[in-house]
Amino acid sequence: MSEAFAPVRGASRTACRALGFAGALLAATLSPAAAQASAQAQPAFGIPKDGVTFETGDTWQQNGQRMRLYGVQACIRGTTFTNPAGGTVDCGEASLSYLAAVIRDTSPSCVPVAQIAGAPATIIVVCTAQVGGQTLDLGTILVSQGFAFASFSNDAKPVYMPYLVAELTAKQAKRGLWAASDLPHPNALLFKTVGNQR
Template identity: 45%
Template sequence: MKRTAVAVLAGLFATAVHTAPQGYFDLRQGVALETGDTWIADGRTYRLYGVQSCLRGTSYTDKGGVARDCGEASLAVLAAFIRDTAPVCAPVAEAGQLTYVACYGSVVGNRMDLAVLLIASGFAFAALDTSGLPVHPEYAVIEQDARARHAGLWQFDDVQHPAILLSKNAHARKPGAGQ
């Protein structure tokens, strides 16, 4: 009888460890990944706060001289981190239909900020605001470290920070631009 009670309690505690804490939700495999920082789950769009993934349709040249889609690389790494770290997320802000979230995953029993994992790996970047300043300054420091270490996408000479491309596109859309 005691063994059965212990087994039941162990099962309950094991389950509790694997569920998201109050105010958080599980980020599970199988969500519809839109980019390396954005996904759709249950009809809602989520984006990692303070993160900018490489833009889909932009490219870098790998060590073999082959052009690769930069956005697809960011997306693949996000998918791998979701699979390997079982993140949980909490909403931090909303903008229309978009919910910004902060997430953490488990790495060897330690909680790690998913944004930090992506940026430190060199497969995502610190998001910038409309003034060109980091949305979350700590992420910019982590990005600079990844760049200095030539981590991830930073190992390729022709990788451009997506903020440069987004800024050029925003400038081109302004009335009177290019005149």
């Protein structure tokens, strides 16, 4: 991984969960139709080749701004699975590495659909990439290849149903992270944390 695409080292599990909760909170108020309408009204921007810092497999910083993919939940950093060789692998790092590779190889174009307050504010984006002469949704690429998951709202409903369909297809085919029998599914962990806080 190039220095330009370096992840944020030492990002805590709590910080990653907070990003997941922020996405879930947004999902409760931003419907897929509203996200699509907002995306159509905004100008597109690219992800630069230099100066991008990946925080998770669904969130990165560019030009001092935090971007997060709409409807996508990456593995949580600090959780682990066993790879085919029997080694222990950080699931969040695997998600992050795949996102960085796809962005590096496809140079996606993104549009903002919402913003979550914070320091820095998190801009929720929908991105597309050119792959094999086709325009594909970045979230669909990540989820269908098994390196990210459909995010859920606080009422346990998928934020964007096509991502859940892509996730179930990847699970059935054992693509990407689904090849691991001990995959630490991030939504199960997030819902457990929410349940413990209630």
